[in-house]
Amino acid sequence: MALRKDAWLWVLGILAFAGILVAGYLALIYAPPAEGFVGQAEPAQRIFYFHVPAAWTGFLAFSVTFVASIAYLWKGGRKWDILAACSAEIGLVFTTMVVVTGPIWAKPTWGVWWTWSDPKLVTAAILWLIYFGYIMLRRMVEDDARRARFSAVLGIIGFVDVPIVFGAARWWGQSVAHPIVVSGGGFDVAPKMLTALMFSLAVFTVMYVVILTLRVRTERLADEVDALKERE
Amino acid sequence: MGFLRKVAAVAWKDLRAEWRTREVFSAMFVFALLIIIIFNFALELRAENARVLVPGILWVAFTFSGMLGLNRSFIQEKDRGSLEGLLLCPVDRSAIYLGKMLANSALMALVAVFILPVSFVLFNLSFGALPMIVVVTALGTVGFAGVGTLFSAMAVNTRAREVMLPLLLFPVAVPLIIAAVKLTAGIMDGVPGAELARWWQLLVGFDAIFFTLSFMTFDYVIEE
Amino acid sequence: MIQVRGLTKAFGPKKVLRGIDLDVAPGEFLTLVGPNGAGKTTFLRILATLSRATGGDALIGGVSVAEHPAQVRRNIGLVSHRTLLYDDLTAVENLQFYGRMYDVPHLDARIEEVLRQVDLYFRRHDPVRTYSRGMQQRLSIARAILHDPQVMLMDEPYTGLDVQATAMLRTVLQSLAASGRTVVMTTHDLELGLDVADRVAILSGGKIGFQAAARDISIHEFRRVYAEQTAG
Numbered sequence: 051m052a053l054r055k056d057a058w059l060w061v062l063g064i065l066a067f068a069g070i071l072v073a074g075y076l077a078l079i080y081a082p083p084a085e086g087f088v089g090q091a092e093p094a095q096r097i098f099y100f101h102v103p104a105a106w107t108g109f110l111a112f113s114v115t116f117v118a119s120i121a122y123l124w125k126g127g128r129k130w131d132i133l134a135a136c137s138a139e140i141g142l143v144f145t146t147m148v149v150v151t152g153p154i155w156a157k158p159t160w161g162v163w164w165t166w167s168d169p170k171l172v173t174a175a176i177l178w179l180i181y182f183g184y185i186m187l188r189r190m191v192e193d194d195a196r197r198a199r200f201s202a203v204l205g206i207i208g209f210v211d212v213p214i215v216f217g218a219a220r221w222w223g224q225s226v227a228h229p230i231v232v233s234g235g236g237f238d239v240a241p242k243m244l245t246a247l248m249f250s251l252a253v254f255t256v257m258y259v260v261i262l263t264l265r266v267r268t269e270r271l272a273d274e275v276d277a278l279k280e281r282e
Numbered sequence: 283m284g285f286l287r288k289v290a291a292v293a294w295k296d297l298r299a300e301w302r303t304r305e306v307f308s309a310m311f312v313f314a315l316l317i318i319i320i321f322n323f324a325l326e327l328r329a330e331n332a333r334v335l336v337p338g339i340l341w342v343a344f345t346f347s348g349m350l351g352l353n354r355s356f357i358q359e360k361d362r363g364s365l366e367g368l369l370l371c372p373v374d375r376s377a378i379y380l381g382k383m384l385a386n387s388a389l390m391a392l393v394a395v396f397i398l399p400v401s402f403v404l405f406n407l408s409f410g411a412l413p414m415i416v417v418v419t420a421l422g423t424v425g426f427a428g429v430g431t432l433f434s435a436m437a438v439n440t441r442a443r444e445v446m447l448p449l450l451l452f453p454v455a456v457p458l459i460i461a462a463v464k465l466t467a468g469i470m471d472g473v474p475g476a477e478l479a480r481w482w483q484l485l486v487g488f489d490a491i492f493f494t495l496s497f498m499t500f501d502y503v504i505e506e
Numbered sequence: 507m508i509q510v511r512g513l514t515k516a517f518g519p520k521k522v523l524r525g526i527d528l529d530v531a532p533g534e535f536l537t538l539v540g541p542n543g544a545g546k547t548t549f550l551r552i553l554a555t556l557s558r559a560t561g562g563d564a565l566i567g568g569v570s571v572a573e574h575p576a577q578v579r580r581n582i583g584l585v586s587h588r589t590l591l592y593d594d595l596t597a598v599e600n601l602q603f604y605g606r607m608y609d610v611p612h613l614d615a616r617i618e619e620v621l622r623q624v625d626l627y628f629r630r631h632d633p634v635r636t637y638s639r640g641m642q643q644r645l646s647i648a649r650a651i652l653h654d655p656q657v658m659l660m661d662e663p664y665t666g667l668d669v670q671a672t673a674m675l676r677t678v679l680q681s682l683a684a685s686g687r688t689v690v691m692t693t694h695d696l697e698l699g700l701d702v703a704d705r706v707a708i709l710s711g712g713k714i715g716f717q718a719a720a721r722d723i724s725i726h727e728f729r730r731v732y733a734e735q736t737a738g
Binding site for chain 3: 284287288291292294295298299302303362363364366367368369370371372373374505506
Binding site: 123176179180182183186187190191192193196199200202203204206207208210211214215217218219221222 | 429439449484502
């Protein structure tokens with residue numbers, strides 16, 4: 051990375067790295083214990099500061115994939131395909147974090163590792179499967195143009211499905227006291243907790259942007275290498 | 283009018299060719315039947331109230347055997363090269379989609395026609411619930427075939443074609459399956475219609491949304 | 507009838523066709539020869555609108571293949587080394603299906619006509635599965651001329667045929683040539699290719715390396731030029 055041209059990227063990257071350390075402090079020490087959590091559930095609750103931002107960032111990543119997919123089908127152009135694919139990869143990583151931290155939080159809090167009664171867990175799991183399918187699809191198609199088109203179609207259909215899955219899951223089971231941060235209920239979010247959460251969210255978003263930029267560049271370089279190989 | 287004629291021609295061709303050998307239908311039917319029987323057998327030995335699980339078992343049977351049918355129809359076309367014959371014709375690609383979707387739905391429906399009575403007998407259910415369940419099955423089948431036809435057209439062009447379809451289709455079809463199972467259970471238990479309204483909405487809504495999306499994007503998937 | 511200008515096709519970084527310029531006059535029979543992998547099938551598929559070129563264009567009957575593929579399809583018939591037939595259906599059923607897809611008027615009469623033309627009328631109610639390779643090839647041709655296209659594209663039609671079937675195909679091709687249709691045939695059999703054609707061309711290295719009127723060149727000379735062209 052050229053230093054002057056990519057100054058912004060370096061700055062963001064360093065900020066993100068430092069930000070993670072700060073976010074860790076905020077989450078583990080700065081934020082007060084949440085009311086209503088006892089025993090082991092109390093420290094486990096602090097995963098919330100990573101679990102929730104991971105979920106939102108994953109969703110952001112898939113939204114980018116959605117928009118890029120539409121752009122690809124509408125206008126064409128490898129750059130949209132690259133954007134969609136890289137964003138989906140990163141989204142899958144964040145969603146994996148969600149699906150892993152969820153049970154870690156759930157076990158001491160609700161007594162179970164997993165439940166299908168909770169719409170957010172269900173949606174996260176299905177989301178993971180859809181985008182895992184997306185990645186596998188890309189791996190299994192050899193022709194570049196076809197791979198791009200297939201992924202774009204899946205990127206659109208998968209994304210439209212997500213709110214429907216959420217709605218269906220919500221109607222399906224009674225929510226098992228999964229805290230709903232935004233609309234209140236569950237546990238109260240004290241101001242300090244909100245600070246920690248918002249900071250974490252900002253850090254995750256910056257991380258996403260940095261990783262996405264680097265990943266997209268790697269793909270473009272790979273394309274260039276392929277083109278050079280062909281010329282010989 | 284020409285469009286609908288061509289849709290009918292595609293669907294009719296698929297069904298007629300299938301009727302000659304009945305290979306796909308037999309495989310689907312036997313598979314669904316085995317699932318029903320095995321569950322009936324396994325649950326009889328353990329659970330007191332196996333009936334509670336019947337809606338779920340039914341839909342496992344329908345979706346798994348449905349996928350078998352979806353897979354085979356496109357794989358046959360691709361292997362024989364006849365898919366290209368279709369693409370050569372001066373016909374809207376969405377007509378091909380509609381025709382195949384109708385044929386797939388018909389096959390799935392035909393399997394259900396046999397499987398439903400058999401299940402009712404095996405699980406000792408009252409036949410009063412059957413008519414409404416037929417409606418649910420019809421709607422669920424159409425929705426499943428709607429997005430399934432699109433995905434199987436994709437899957438057949440990938441390296442791991444048998445595995446790809448379930449991997450793509452099941453997660454996306456989750457709301458459909460939830461609605462279908464809830465409705466089947468509700469009807470069997472005599473739940474009042476008002477409580478089931480939301481599930482009907484979900485089922486019909488899913489069908490409409492994903493049929494439209496599949497119809498619109500099929501072009502991109504089927505062309506080279 | 508057919509004008510090809512600067513047609514290129516790349517699969518990802520791999521360039522298969524590197525700028526094809528070709529003209530085929532109405533009623534002309536052109537044989538295109540070239541080694542395996544030269545791009546003959548790719549070229550024909552682009553003309554048949556089954557594949558999209560990455561650059562350049564072709565006009566068939568004045569209609570652009572890239573811009574109005576649906577219109578082009580009415581006017582072309584493709585015979586490939588795959589039969590494009592449904593094995594479990596009878597000859598009549600196959601032709602009925604295609605006839606409906608092409609909006610062929612007076613379908614039943616037309617089906618009888620083409621079946622007699624390829625001498626398959628007596629086996630018309632037998633499933634295609636029971637046909638020999640040569641018979642399947644003839645039915646394939648019947649399918650291709652069913653909608654009376656002005657242009658016939660034939661991709662290695664002699665593949666897999668025995669001596670008898672080859673002789674029969676030759677007769678059919680001659681009658682096609684005499685019918686005033688424009689025919690483009692690809693083959694790697696130089697002798698058979700030169701035999702029926704009005705003009706021959708060599709496709710090698712993604713470009714047309716050589717063209718000549720068939721009557722102006724002997725088979726020996728043709729072989730020599732071919733060896734030259736494909737050596738590099």
